[in-house]
Amino acid sequence: GEAVYRETAMPGAILTRVAASHVRVGTFEYVAARREPESLRTLADYVIRRHYPDVADAENPYLALLRAVIDKQAELVAFWLSVGFIHGVMNTDNMALSGETIDYGPCAFLDDYDSSKVFSSIDAQGRYAYGNQPNIAQWNLVRFAETLIPLLHAEEAQAITLAEEAIESFPRLFRRYWMPAMRAKMGLFNQEPDDVDLLKELLEWMEQQHADYTNTFRDLSRDELPDQPAYREAAFAQWHQKWLERLARQPQPMEEIRRRMRQVNPAVIPRNHKVEEALAAAQRGDLGPVQQLLEALARPFEELPGME
DSSP: OOEEESSSEEEOOOOOOOOSOOOBHHHHHHHHHTTOHHHHHHHHHHHHHHHOGGGTTSSSHHHHHHHHHHHHHHHHHHHHHHTTEEOSOOOGGGOBTTOOOOSOOSOEEOSBOOTTOOOOTTOTTOTTOGGGHHHHHHHHHHHHHHHHHHHHOSSHHHHHHHHHHHHTTHHHHHHHHHHHHHHHHTTOOSOOTTHHHHHHHHHHHHHHHTOBHHHHHHHHTSSSOOOOGGGGSHHHHHHHHHHHHHHHTSSSOHHHHHHHHHTTSOSOOOOHHHHHHHHHHHHTTOOHHHHHHHHHHTSTTSOOTTOO
């Protein structure tokens, strides 16, 4: 009930954030900066027990921990990109070692597709832009690896080599998670060499047309495309024909393909203008829009009656 002073006085509340733990890359940076090797080892052992018990029996459990965290972050960021999520401020203190999405700043989901889109007023250079999130994840993981150097090997040079080899796996791991997610969004359930080009053509068209990221993929899962000028555009028509020919080379019937596409392409995302409307109403004492937003977001892959 007290006022909280930010840019202006705002009504205060208590927010409880729940996660498997709140250990972040920044936690390791803090401990490493204190130059207390046993404290660092204690923290690393704790993270292994809590989050990655399978690596405890590895020949080098701390190297195995580094590799496990790299893999987890590659999977998480690939999923962010697949649903158009922008974390906002991906600094090291906002990267949870559990591989969960916590401590996002001014986050948002893409509306019109733009790989350089940012949603943070402090991010004038695009450091945390939608399309730069894999690069920033790898940068953060380098910082994590640096903290583990004293634990990776008794000889520093060898420890650095081990850390570098682990970090260099990130781009490959990211692609291993991202491309299957994007294939699923396009309804592709086997692999062909030209799939990457097919996806690239679609994303380039979306960026040129300022097409809505969520709605475009959802529209592709429908029995018929909505009657919109963008879908009558020549470049899209050519791509659409290639896509249909690609789908026809799969054993699944179209009904099954579209059903599976709807399981991975959300119908509902928390769009900024709807969130702002709900916040403004709540400040006036009306929680109805907040409740409606929560109800819709609880089932994001369903097209709920009355929620259009």
